[in-house]
Amino acid sequence: MLGRIFWAISTVLYPWLNRWWLPQPLILPAEVYKVGVTHYFSFLKARQELGYVPMASPREGMAATISYWREQKRKTLDGPTIYARLFVVIGITSCSVLLTCQT
Numbered sequence: 001m002l003g004r005i006f007w008a009i010s011t012v013l014y015p016w017l018n019r020w021w022l023p024q025p026l027i028l029p030a031e032v033y034k035v036g037v038t039h040y041f042s043f044l045k046a047r048q049e050l051g052y053v054p055m056a057s058p059r060e061g062m063a064a065t066i067s068y069w070r071e072q073k074r075k076t077l078d079g080p081t082i083y084a085r086l087f088v089v090i091g092i093t094s095c096s097v098l099l100t101c102q103t
Contacts (some may be wrong), residue, residue: 032040056064 043052043054054061
């Protein structure tokens with residue numbers, strides 16, 4: 001209720017206010033609407049009209065998707081590979097050798 005009151009006041013006063021100090025909205029009304037829209041998809045019409053047959057059932061597809069993203073998460077959490085570690089160690093060593101040789 002309080003938000004609507006301030007919205008009404010700002011709507012009335014907006015043309016007379018200095019616009020440079022007014023903050024830009026973080027999210028526009030059209031974007032708020034897009035967030036609230038729910039999309040449902042079904043392959044039944046494609047099956048009826050085109051004879052489409054899915055390669056996997058929705059349950060199998062969801063299980064494969066979940067296992068894929070779990071594996072991706074595991075890869076990122078495992079950290080860098082041995083090659084990346086060797087590259088860093090060799091790079092730091094060569095930089096320190098070059099710096100000590102120059103002095």
